[in-house]
Amino acid sequence: MFSFTTIKDYHAALQVNQLSCAQVVDFYLSQIEKNSSLHSFLEVFREEAKQRALELDTSRAQGIPMGKLHGVVVGIKDVLCYKDHKVSAASKILENYTAVYSASAIEKLLSEGAIIIGRQNCDEFAMGSSNENSAFGPVKNGLDPDKVPGGSSGGSAVGVQMDMCMVSLGSDTGGSVRQPADFCGVVGLKPSYGRISRYGLIAYASSFDQIGIFSKSVEDAAIVLETIAGQDEMDSTVSNLPVPTYSQLTIGTPKKVAYFKETISHPDLDPEMKTQFIAYIKELEQNGYTVEAIDFSLLSYVVPTYYVLTTAEASSNLSRYDGVKFGHRTQQSISDLTELYKLSRTEGFGEEVQRRILLGTFVLSAGYFDAYFTKAQQVRKQLVNFTEDFFSKYDILISPTVPSTAFNLGENHQTPTQMFLADIYTVYANLVGIPAISIPLFKHSNGMPFGLQVMSASFHEEALFAFSATQMNKNHSA
Ligand code: GLN
Numbered sequence: 520m521f522s523f524t525t526i527k528d529y530h531a532a533l534q535v536n537q538l539s540c541a542q543v544v545d546f547y548l549s550q551i552e553k554n555s556s557l558h559s560f561l562e563v564f565r566e567e568a569k570q571r572a573l574e575l576d577t578s579r580a581q582g583i584p585m586g587k588l589h590g591v592v593v594g595i596k597d598v599l600c601y602k603d604h605k606v607s608a609a610s611k612i613l614e615n616y617t618a619v620y621s622a623s624a625i626e627k628l629l630s631e632g633a634i635i636i637g638r639q640n641c642d643e644f645a646m647g648s649s650n651e652n653s654a655f656g657p658v659k660n661g662l663d664p665d666k667v668p669g670g671s672s673g674g675s676a677v678g679v680q681m682d683m684c685m686v687s688l689g690s691d692t693g694g695s696v697r698q699p700a701d702f703c704g705v706v707g708l709k710p711s712y713g714r715i716s717r718y719g720l721i722a723y724a725s726s727f728d729q730i731g732i733f734s735k736s737v738e739d740a741a742i743v744l745e746t747i748a749g750q751d752e753m754d755s756t757v758s759n760l761p762v763p764t765y766s767q768l769t770i771g772t773p774k775k776v777a778y779f780k781e782t783i784s785h786p787d788l789d790p791e792m793k794t795q796f797i798a799y800i801k802e803l804e805q806n807g808y809t810v811e812a813i814d815f816s817l818l819s820y821v822v823p824t825y826y827v828l829t830t831a832e833a834s835s836n837l838s839r840y841d842g843v844k845f846g847h848r849t850q851q852s853i854s855d856l857t858e859l860y861k862l863s864r865t866e867g868f869g870e871e872v873q874r875r876i877l878l879g880t881f882v883l884s885a886g887y888f889d890a891y892f893t894k895a896q897q898v899r900k901q902l903v904n905f906t907e908d909f910f911s912k913y914d915i916l917i918s919p920t921v922p923s924t925a926f927n928l929g930e931n932h933q934t935p936t937q938m939f940l941a942d943i944y945t946v947y948a949n950l951v952g953i954p955a956i957s958i959p960l961f962k963h964s965n966g967m968p969f970g971l972q973v974m975s976a977s978f979h980e981e982a983l984f985a986f987s988a989t990q991m992n993k994n995h996s997a
Contacts, residue, residue: 521538525736540572540575543592554677560639560640575589575634586632588633591686592633593688594638594639595625599721599730600620605618614847622730623718624716644723659677663925666928667928668925678733686732686743687733689732691707691709691728691949694921694941698942701921701968702921702968704968705733710744712949715749715757717730723832725836737956744980760978773985776808777915777916778813779818827892828899831882832879834875834880902950910976915975918974921944921945921970922943953977954980957973
């Protein structure tokens, strides 16, 4: 039976004809079938994936050089446009909508030989931390189906976790790749803001959104990033900095590490996770790293700042779904245009999305704009200044990725703000635009995995990869 380790090993096996892409696609399709109760996929591109695998096998047999992602089986979150395929943002409002063009990241995947196997379930419009906000039903964690996989890219995390694809693309606005990666025991990367084009990514909060990558190894995340990153005339916020060959891990492991005192003294951090994190710091020091504890008095502001700014941006971005230009249109009889908008949007959007549109509209309203939106922008600016100063002194910032391990389905429903706390360690990287990765280093005595979050300066993904690869490899050989 096929067992996936890394893209590099897979390519080596293809090259000596030990395997074919067609066999591998069959393996993944059977895994998807076997795990269908987890509800990771909203749609599987079965016949198309098989066809593409055959084409790739033929091209290899003809001696045509393999692309970087030749035969790599990829799942995509249901917020990425793939021409002539449905994309719904897991929302009733876009149910049965078909993409009219492909996201730039998708184009790049395909041009390097990837096989897209299906679109993966997520929280509606990427809003959530548990994947329970999908209009099409929740995703379950493959390690324990009573537990959530995290969100919003839960389907993409479970896809990699349960070998239903080799890698997957999610989106990360405040932790939606790293948090589910942490809950599922896989690698989850959010690159620097502007590293990957957002063209064709359904917007939640445009100054925060980034496409992210799930994988089993740091090296694979690096290969995918170097394939999909870089300049794009379709997105004016994408950087034109050259894209390094991240997968070659050319730089040495950075040694100057720091963490924020407030992250480990936070009352919501699970005590056992705290103990393991402190033991890990000691281990780093024994291995020749310097690890300093830094004051970060702004920690308690990051979640409120994130929710003021992202809901404001969401209320504007989601105004296009009005039943006229885009989205579901009510079938009820209406007396005027306002009623058409009102009914269409009420029927089409789920509760959490409605809550955020209302909150965002409120913080942008004339009487409250300065008190909320302007204030939050000021905090964001202070965070950016603090971060620039921080990375002039240190290479790497570490923290737990999430304060707890995966919780039970239905457990965090009492108040929405309780759920927001799952994002306390992840939203900072999106507020300031730095890259961040969650790597599955730890295991809790409750049986669930949890991750280490590693962050570096903006556009210094090389540092983050070098550090993380060393940590993962050390862990595996231990
Ligand atoms: N959980 C966060 C939220 O609900 C993050 C979502 C995301 O990164 N897309 O907004």
